[in-house]
Amino acid sequence: MTDLTILIPILGVLVALTNIIVQVTKKATWDKMPTNLVALGVAQVLTISAGIAYCQIKVVVMTWYIVAALVVGGFMVAYAAMFGFDKLREIMQWGDGR
Numbered sequence: 001m002t003d004l005t006i007l008i009p010i011l012g013v014l015v016a017l018t019n020i021i022v023q024v025t026k027k028a029t030w031d032k033m034p035t036n037l038v039a040l041g042v043a044q045v046l047t048i049s050a051g052i053a054y055c056q057i058k059v060v061v062m063t064w065y066i067v068a069a070l071v072v073g074g075f076m077v078a079y080a081a082m083f084g085f086d087k088l089r090e091i092m093q094w095g096d097g098r
Helices: 003-029 035-058 063-093
Strands: none
Touching: 003 035, 003 063, 035 063
């Protein structure tokens, strides 16, 4: 059995990495592709890659439900990256009295 207590910090790191990568690539894809689509793609690639790396390190057999969980996790990371940053910015602007 794998240790699930590390799942939340890993998802947090994946959200942060997704935000950083999307912000860096936003200027290159601004007119070509919607930013939310870029965030979804980056989140999926990072989450699935991290899951595969984890399975390789811990010698866990990749089954269909692990792959399905990684895809669902990728959507969760994308959602948090897309809407979490906007909500954080709203909260910070509200604190400034704007």
